[in-house]
Amino acid sequence: MEKIKWGILSTANIAQKELFPAFMRSTNAEVVAIASRNGNRARAVADKFQIETVYNSYDELLNDPAIQAVYIPLPNHLHKEWVIKAAEKGKHVLCEKPAGLDANEVKEMIAVCEENNVLFMEAFMYHFHPQHERVRQIIDVGEIGEVKYMRAAFSFYLRDKEDNIRMGHVKGGGSLYDVGCYCIHSIRNIFREEPEIVYADAVVDPHYTVDTDVYGQLLFASGKRATFDASFGLVNRNEYEVIGTKGKIVVPRAYRPDKKGGDGIVIVEKPEVTRKEIVNGDQYRNEIEHLSEAIQQGEKHLKLSHTNTINNMKVMDACFESMKTAEKYKM
Numbered sequence: 001m002e003k004i005k006w007g008i009l010s011t012a013n014i015a016q017k018e019l020f021p022a023f024m025r026s027t028n029a030e031v032v033a034i035a036s037r038n039g040n041r042a043r044a045v046a047d048k049f050q051i052e053t054v055y056n057s058y059d060e061l062l063n064d065p066a067i068q069a070v071y072i073p074l075p076n077h078l079h080k081e082w083v084i085k086a087a088e089k090g091k092h093v094l095c096e097k098p099a100g101l102d103a104n105e106v107k108e109m110i111a112v113c114e115e116n117n118v119l120f121m122e123a124f125m126y127h128f129h130p131q132h133e134r135v136r137q138i139i140d141v142g143e144i145g146e147v148k149y150m151r152a153a154f155s156f157y158l159r160d161k162e163d164n165i166r167m168g169h170v171k172g173g174g175s176l177y178d179v180g181c182y183c184i185h186s187i188r189n190i191f192r193e194e195p196e197i198v199y200a201d202a203v204v205d206p207h208y209t210v211d212t213d214v215y216g217q218l219l220f221a222s223g224k225r226a227t228f229d230a231s232f233g234l235v236n237r238n239e240y241e242v243i244g245t246k247g248k249i250v251v252p253r254a255y256r257p258d259k260k261g262g263d264g265i266v267i268v269e270k271p272e273v274t275r276k277e278i279v280n281g282d283q284y285r286n287e288i289e290h291l292s293e294a295i296q297q298g299e300k301h302l303k304l305s306h307t308n309t310i311n312n313m314k315v316m317d318a319c320f321e322s323m324k325t326a327e328k329y330k331m
Contacts, residue, residue, distance in 0.1 A: 004292040007033040007061045012073035020049040022284035029292040035061035062089040076172025083109045092119040103313040122309045126255040128286035131264030131279040145246030152183035152240040155231035167208040174210035180230030187226045199328045200319035
């Protein structure tokens, strides 16, 4: 079966550092075109990654009939516009997280994709690493007893704030959009439940007016509780732990095991014994191959469903509302 032909909108750093190499490792996908408003930059990236065609506008790329799918790593506030334009041109879409700025945007984007019979998936690459399925297996066999609590954290120290897109208020900057979304997503997907009550508190930069730190609490109808923190002002962390009545599971490389050669770590701690499992996976490649295979097979059921994407955005919306009101938000 022929590889799915992909186009990339922009020369974003994440595309260059992670996605282009992953496409080159994939077995069923290839990047055949890149578009950028900076022609010289696009040509340099195309030469580096052996991409055949360069376009000087996103619209030109979307008008190319040979391209079947596009990856969109544009700033958050541009996701809605270009997902919709891509869908209307019949292109399947892999869009960077967060899918949009709020749940209503995401619903509109998905509706247009469905109307045009194209697949849409939010690029939560971490979800495609097998360590998380291993965590669910350990929970399901009852090894740590009844699960009561989960804690998730994703932080890094952002040194250069000036001109950093993460600090752009209008562009959808801030720590919740950038890294907090992973914490919320992992809690929901490990618990396999949606929160009933959300509370979040934030540190907001007075100059840039975006949240640089967010501390959140989620309460579930089952009685489970979770907390998370996301930050641009703390040491590098990307971790979660799940705590039950008999033990706990610690995942210290929850979101970026790719920085350690794809080696995820799952630690099971119980009063009488502790063990560590190494779970290797190529999460960016897995993400690309999953969507490309679905396109090849005409499969509409993706590992990250539209409902999952909308629900994650709803929790983020609730966090933002709670941050503004300093009150708990009932979903």
